[in-house]
Amino acid sequence: MAVTKVEIEAGECISCEACVAECDAVFEMGDDAAVVKAEAQNPEFLAAHTDGIKAAVEACPSSAIKVEEA
Ligand code: SF4
Secondary structure (H helix, E strand, C coil): CCCCEEEEECCCCCCCHHHHHHCCCCEEECCEEEEEHHHCCCCCHHHHHHHHHHHHHHCCCCCCCEEEEE
16 A cells, blocks of 8 residues: 555644654654645655655654555
8 A cells, every 4th residue: 555645733743853754755844843845745756655654654653644545
């Protein structure tokens, strides 16, 4: 299964930067929470980084990263 969509629940993010450490192609830190990079917001890009995104989901201490797979 490849990741096709990623969202971060900003209200749940505690800005620990673990997702950025796991997959900085997709995640970066915004002002108050991690965000998905603009250039990463397309299914083909996300699919190519599926392993890193799943590692970020595992590493996130607050379950703030929501993914869809296809
Ligand atoms: S790993 Fe989770 S809590 Fe930490 S910065 Fe990323 S989204 Fe926020």
